[in-house]
Amino acid sequence: xxxxxxxxxxxxxxxxxxxxxxxxxxxxxxxxxxxxxxxxxxxxxxxxxxxxxxxxxxxxxxxxxxxxxxxxxxxxxxxxxxxxxxxxxxxxxxxxxxxxxxxxxxxxxxxxxxxxxxxxxxxxxxxxxxxxxxxxxxxxxxxxxxxxxxxxxxxxxxxxxxxxxxxxxxxxxxxxxxxxxxxxxxxxxxxxxxxxxxxxxxxxxxxxxxxxxxxxxxxxxxxxxxxxxxxxxxxxxxxxxxxxxxxxxxxxxxxxxxxxxxxxxxxxxxxxxxxxxxxxxxxxxxxxxxxxxxxxxxxxxxxxxxxxxxxxxxxxxxxxxxxxxxxxxxxxxxxxxxxxxxxxxxxxxxxxxxxxxxxxxxxxxxxxxxxxxxxxxxxxxxxxxxxxxxxxxxxxxxxxxxxxxxxxxxxxxxxxxxxxxxxxxxxxxxxxxxxxxxxxxxxxxxxxxxxxxxxxxxxxxxxxxxxxxxxxxxxxxxxxxxxxxxxxxxx
Numbered sequence: 001x002x003x004x005x006x007x008x009x010x011x012x013x014x015x016x017x018x019x020x021x022x023x024x025x026x027x028x029x030x031x032x033x034x035x036x037x038x039x040x041x042x043x044x045x046x047x048x049x050x051x052x053x054x055x056x057x058x059x060x061x062x063x064x065x066x067x068x069x070x071x072x073x074x075x076x077x078x079x080x081x082x083x084x085x086x087x088x089x090x091x092x093x094x095x096x097x098x099x100x101x102x103x104x105x106x107x108x109x110x111x112x113x114x115x116x117x118x119x120x121x122x123x124x125x126x127x128x129x130x131x132x133x134x135x136x137x138x139x140x141x142x143x144x145x146x147x148x149x150x151x152x153x154x155x156x157x158x159x160x161x162x163x164x165x166x167x168x169x170x171x172x173x174x175x176x177x178x179x180x181x182x183x184x185x186x187x188x189x190x191x192x193x194x195x196x197x198x199x200x201x202x203x204x205x206x207x208x209x210x211x212x213x214x215x216x217x218x219x220x221x222x223x224x225x226x227x228x229x230x231x232x233x234x235x236x237x238x239x240x241x242x243x244x245x246x247x248x249x250x251x252x253x254x255x256x257x258x259x260x261x262x263x264x265x266x267x268x269x270x271x272x273x274x275x276x277x278x279x280x281x282x283x284x285x286x287x288x289x290x291x292x293x294x295x296x297x298x299x300x301x302x303x304x305x306x307x308x309x310x311x312x313x314x315x316x317x318x319x320x321x322x323x324x325x326x327x328x329x330x331x332x333x334x335x336x337x338x339x340x341x342x343x344x345x346x347x348x349x350x351x352x353x354x355x356x357x358x359x360x361x362x363x364x365x366x367x368x369x370x371x372x373x374x375x376x377x378x379x380x381x382x383x384x385x386x387x388x389x390x391x392x393x394x395x396x397x398x399x400x401x402x403x404x405x406x407x408x409x410x411x412x413x414x415x416x417x418x419x420x421x422x423x424x425x426x427x428x429x430x431x432x433x434x435x436x437x438x439x440x441x442x443x444x445x446x447x448x449x450x451x452x453x454x455x456x457x458x459x460x461x462x463x464x465x466x467x468x469x470x471x472x473x474x475x476x477x478x479x480x481x482x483x484x485x486x487x488x489x490x491x
Contacts, residue, residue, distance in 0.1 A: 010114040019108060145318065226246050226327065249315075270472040330372045356401075405454065451464050
C-alpha cells in the first residue's frame with residue numbers, strides 16, 4: 001500500500017518563496033491570490049507562517065515588507081522560527097519585476113491539492129482494507145465522495161467561523177438581488193408570481209416542504225417549479241455555470257412519466273390523450289416543437305427507487321461538480337429510506353427525522369434550495385374542514401422543525417366532486433334540488449383553482465395564495481387577476 005513520507009509528498013518550496021517575494025515587492029498582488037490561497041496550502045510551515053502574517057498586515061491596511069515583517073516577528077519573539085532576518089531578505093530578493101504572483105499561487109495551490117488527494121487516497125485504502133461490520137462499503141464510498149467533493153469545493157464548505165462583516169456583506173448581496181428583481185424576491189423564481197411574493201422565491205440553503213394528500217397535485221407543483229426554474233436557467237446566461245442545473249429525484253414516478261407531464265404542459269395537450277395515442281397530426285407537430293423547445297433545459301431526473309439520504313447527497317454533489325446545480329426537488333420524503341444506522345433501525349419516526357435533518361444539511365452544504373414533497377396523514381379525511389394543518393405532516397414533527405418553509409397544496413374541487421349531495425329523508429324535492437344546484441355551481445367555480453397554504457415561513461408571513469390549475473395538463477399557473485377567487489362554503 002502506497003504511503004509516502006512527508007518528504008515524498010508533492011511540493012515546490014521555490015514557488016512558495018517566489019510567491020512570498022512577489023507579495024513583499026507588490027502588496028496589491030495579494031488581492032488576486034487571496035481569493036483562493038490560504039496559509040494552510042503551503043507545504044513549508046515557515047512559509048505558511050510568513051504568508052499568514054503578510055495576509056494579516058495587508059488586510060488591516062498596513063504595508064507588508066521586510067521591515068514590517070521583521071518588527072512583527074521580533075515583537076512576538078518568533079523571528080528565529082521563520083528563519084531570521086536573512087531569510088526575509090532572501091524572500092524579497094527572489095522576486096523580479098516580471099514575477100507573476102497569481103501564477104505561483106496557482107502552482108502552490110495545485111501542489112496542496114495533490115497532497116490532499118494522496119492523503120484521501122491513503123485513507124480510503126486503509127478504511128476499505130478494514131473488516132469493520134459497522135462501516136459498510138456503501139458508507140465508505142459516500143465518505144470518500146464527500147471528502148473529494150469538499151476538496152473540489154475548497155473554501156465553500158466546512159468554513160468554520162466567519163467574521164460578522166462577511167455575513168453582513170452576504171446579506172447586502174441578497175438585498176441587492178431583491179432590488180434588481182424589482183423588489184419582489186431575492187431567490188430563484190418559482191414562475192408563480194403570487195407564490196414568489198409570499199415566500200420571497202427559492203433561496204439558497206432553504207429546505208422547502210410541499211405537502212398534500214394524494215390527488216392534490218403536489219407532484220405536479222414540484223415538477224412545474226423544477227421545470228420553470230430550469231427553463232429560466234437555460235435562458236439567463238448571467239447565471240454561473242456551477243448554479244445552472246435542477247436535480248429532480250423522483251422516487252415514485254419514472255423519468256419518462258415526468259418528461260411526459262412537462263411535455264403535456266408545454267404542448268398544451270392532454271396527458272391522458274398522449275398516453276393512449278389519441279392525438280392528431282397538428283397535436284403531434286406541437287409535441288415535436290415542444291421537444292425541440294425544452295430538450296436543452298438543464299433539468300436532470302434520477303428515478304432510482306428506494307434511495308437513502310446518503311445516496312441523494314452523493315449524487316447531488318456529483319451533479320454539482322460535473323454539470324452545475326442550483327435547485328434540488330425530491331418526490332417524496334416518505335419514499336426515502338434511512339441509512340440503516342442502529343439509532344433509527346426499526347423506528348420510522350426516528351428515520352424520517354434523520355432524513356429531514358439530512359435534507360436541511362444538504363441544502364446548507366451545497367448552498368441550493370431543496371424542495372421536498374411530503375405526504376400528509378389520514379386525519380385530514382376525517383375532518384369536515386379538509387384544509388391541511390401543520391399537525392397533519394406525516395410520521396414526524398422534525399419535518400416541521402427542520403423546514404424553513406412548509407406549504408400545503410389544497411384543491412377544494414377534489415373533495416366537492418367526491419361528495420355529491422344525496423337527498424335526505426325529510427328533505428323536499430325543491431330543497432334537495434336547491435342544494436344540488438348550489439353544489440354544481442360550486443364545482444364549476446373551483447374547477448380550475450388550487451390553494452397553496454403557507455403554514456410556516458421562517459423568512460416572512462404565512463397565509464394562502466391561489467393558483468390556476470389545469471388537470472388535463474397537470475399544470476399550475478398564475479391565476480388571472482380578473483378571475484374571482486372562490487370562497488369556501490361551509491356545510
